[in-house]
Amino acid sequence: MNVGKAVTLGDVASVAGVSLSTASRALSGGGRISEETRQRVKDASDRLGFQPNALARSFALGRSQTIGVLTQNASxxxxxxxxxxATMELGRNNQALLIRDARFDAATLTENVARLQARRIDGVVMIGDGLSYSVPSVTSLFRVPVTYAFGLTSERDDVSFNPDAEMAGRLAAEHLMDTGRRRIAHITASLDDPAARGRAKGFGDAMAERGLSPVGERPLAGDWTFGWGVEAAARLLASGTEVDAVFCGNDQIAFGAESAIRAAGLEVPRDIALVGVDNWEAMVTEGAARLTSIDPCLQDVGAAAARALLSTDGVLPGVNLVPCRLIVRSSTTS
Amino acid sequence: MNVGKAVTLGDVASVAGVSLSTASRALSGGGRISEETRQRVKDASDRLGFQPNALARSFALGRSQTIGVLTQNASxxxxxxxxxxATMELGRNNQALLIRDARFDAATLTENVARLQARRIDGVVMIGDGLSYSVPSVTSLFRVPVTYAFGLTSERDDVSFNPDAEMAGRLAAEHLMDTGRRRIAHITASLDDPAARGRAKGFGDAMAERGLSPVGERPLAGDWTFGWGVEAAARLLASGTEVDAVFCGNDQIAFGAESAIRAAGLEVPRDIALVGVDNWEAMVTEGAARLTSIDPCLQDVGAAAARALLSTDGVLPGVNLVPCRLIVRSSTTS
DNA sequence: TCGCGGTGCGCAATCGCTTGCTCGAATCGC
DNA sequence: GCGATTCGAGCAAGCGATTGCGCACCGCGA
Structure with a gap:
């Protein structure tokens, strides 16, 4: 028996008075083993403080308990x-991960794939850059399952997880209507942006369902900046249109809008309520009114993609939408 | 020979017409091998596209090529x-990582340590929460090296990596003096906070070295918020003290200060230049003047801690300070 | 010509665990 | 009561690499 070294399954087996294979089966659950023997082995294992050598196990199984993670723009x-x-979800499930930056020139890609293959990874999570929402499909390069987070591929069957942009719009609209607002405008970025489009649609749909319609024919579409928030809100106020709330496509726009509203001598939320999107700590807690915002739950997006690799139960091919969450602060309620 | 499966070292050996052991030595560099044989094996390896099974290699070597990462507050x-x-640095070096949330109740800790040990990890990076800068020492729990990022332990010899707060203060002061400012005030958080204290010290030292001293006997110490920035700046302006620049302990304070300065009818940077710390995207690029800020290079801090595990060259026990960087924007130069 | 040291390479053990197959014993059915 | 099942447990073969040891062969000096 080993002394001073890590205790192995062999030690457990000999203490329990059974063979190695029996000990293995007793602990891992498989095979036909009498309850009594199983218990005896477990006792021995506990008594010796047996820690299975995960490395050896992985090796024997041919599975590494490691997930490859490809990122486009990690920071x-x-x-x-x-x-x-994704990282934390994998950690919680005792999966190691091997991260590689997925630069997509051919050489680097080959190299990345090879490195991952060499480690006999059990799956791959590909994390998009969240801007274009467009990610190259790498599914066919691996023999193990691949999921995508925060991006879409051109392959219809690739399993991807993305924030539910429409839901964000709905939540915002419903919250504003619930708090008594009726004249709600929407300031957002260009509708060419899928996220902006989705939010606008959910917003419009939710209002329509209650027989209302957004202020203005179309959303005020510009870009995602503070500056655009200022400009658009100022324009809106100057137009004389009656408005009692603005749903802003992101927090920066909302922050800009707040600034314009205050500059016009109005108050948030008394005169105009504001809802942002992103729930960006740095923004939402600053400013005079703490900003109500839709949290896209990006960590959930990554976690969902990771989870889909660990258990394929209930995972559908195609685009899966991850719900977002409304965080109410003082820009909508006094 | 295997068909359709991954090619193994055995395949390479038989193609090269040598034994397994010779092939191994030829590729891994050790042992006495004639140059000719080595070349022959390498050719065969290339021709077959041999990818060593990292899992098997790890197993045979007893090293897992995996680093444990303990976090206190990952998000x-x-x-x-x-x-x-840390993650990216490990990935670049083909180290997998196994993340666990380091809750420090006894049971969870034991469990975490056990899980990491079971994977035969080669090292541990412990990531502090960056607030208290105080992290429990876990070095003695592992037989492998442990480094700390963004936190200090009570053990003098623990290898830790932290942002260089004094340097941040120095960089700010020097930049402001370089651009002609002489009457520089400092608004920051409570000096009980080590980061605030360090920045204030570096700031004061750098001014003293040029025969100047900060405006006011002591920094205006409050908290890290926008609100405090507004308040402190307003107070400063109201006091009538001559001021041509303010070094703010973080970006939020700076953003608040800018707001107060503009409210007083002054202009940034014409009348008063501003420097923040954190280089927080969400803040620095908003507002009228884009904010000059000290980037604490937090990614470098994590990367340094990771690197110290991979190669101990030049790593000293104790606290290692990671340099920060000045990012000049329009709040200090017109 | 013999002996010796050095060089190049292969044999086989090893790492710790999983698993297919086999075998003995106990149980069951007729 | 005896053959047919079934159940429990062990044997031994992998998994794919690394590595200590020994063997054959070479060249050189005596």
């Missing part, structure tokens, strides 16, 4: 939470 | 970049 403001969500 | 605004920095 991006939006992608970081996705990465972290 | 924190400040800790996330540190985690990502």
């Amino acid at each position: 991006g403001v939006f992608t970081a939470p996705v990465l972290i969500g | 924190g605004v400040f800790t996330a970049p540190v985690l990502i920095g």
Whole structure:
């Protein structure tokens, strides 16, 4: 018996007075084993403080308990939470991960794939950059399952997880209507942006369902900046249109809008309520009114993609939408 | 020979007409091998596209090529970049990582340590929460090296990596003096906070070295918020003290200060230049003047801690300070 | 010519665990 | 009561690499 070294399954077996294979089966659950023997082995295992050598196990099984993670832009403001969500979910399930930056020139790609294959990874999570929502499909390069987070591929059957943009719009609209607002405008980025489009649609749909319609024929579409928020809100106020709430496509726009509203001598939320999207700590807690915002739950997006690799139960091919969450603060309720 | 399966070292050996052991030595560099044989094996390896099974290799070597990562608060605004920095650095070096949330109740700790040990990890990076800068020492729990990022332990010899707060203060002061400012005030959080204290010290030292001293006897110490920035700046202006620049302890304070300065009818940077700390995307690019800020390079902090595990060259026990970087924007130069 | 040291390479053990197959014993059915 | 099942457990073969040891062969000096 080993002394001073890690205790192996062999030690457990000999203490329990059974063979190695029996000990293995007793602990891992498989095979036909009498309850009594199983218990005896378990006792021995506990008594010796047996820690199975995960490395050896992985080796024998041919599975590494390791998931490959390919990122396009790991340090991006939006992608970081996705990465972290995936990371933590894998950690919780005792999966190691091997991260590689997925630069997509052919040589690097080959190299990345080879490295992952060499580690006999059990699956791959590909994390998009969340901007274009467009990600190259790498599914066919691997023999193991691949899921995508925060991006769409051109392959219809690729399993991807993305924030539910329409839901964000709905939540915002419903919350504003619930708090008594009726004249709601929408300031957002260009509708060429899928996220902006989705939010606008959910917003419009939710209002329509209650027989209302947004202020203005179309959303005020510009870009995602503070500056655009200022400009659009100012324009809106100057037009004389009656408005009692603005749904802003993101927090920066909302922050800009707030600034314009205050500059016009109005108050948030008394005169105009504001809802943003992104729930961006740095923004939402600053400013005079703390901003009600839709949290896209990006960590959940990453976590969902990771989870889909660990258990395929209930995972459908195609695009899966991850729900977002409304965080109410003082920009909509006094 | 295997068909349709991954090619093994055995395949390479038989193609090269040598034994397994010779092939191994030829590829891994050790042992006495004639140059000719080595070349023959390498050719065969290339021709077959041999990818060594990293899992088997790890197993045989007893090293897993996996690093354990313990986090205290993975999703924190400040800790996330540190985690990502460590993560990416490990990925670049083909180290897998196994993340566990380091809750420090006894049971969870034991469990975490056991899980990591079971995977035969080669090292541990412990990532602090960056707030208290105080992290429990876990070095003695592992037989493998442990480094700390973004936190300090009570053990003098623990290898830790932290942002260089004094340098942040120095960089700010020097930049402001370089651009002609002389009457520089400092608005920051409570000096009980080590980061605030360090920045204030570096700031004061750098000014003293040029025969100047900060405006006011002591920094205006409050908290890290926008609100405090507004208040402190307003107070400063109201006091009538001559001021041509303010070094703010973080970006939120700076953003608040800018707001107060503009409210007083002054202009940034014409009348008063502003420097923040954190280089927080969400803040620095908004507002009228884009904010000059000190980037604490948190990713570098994580990366440094990771790197110290991979190669101990030049790593000193104790606290290692990671340099920060000045990012010049329009709040200090017109 | 013999002996010796050094060089190049292969044999076989090893790492710790999983698993297909086999075998003995106990149980069951007729 | 005896053959047919079934159940429990062990044997031994992998998994794919690394590595200590020994063997054959070479060249050189005596």
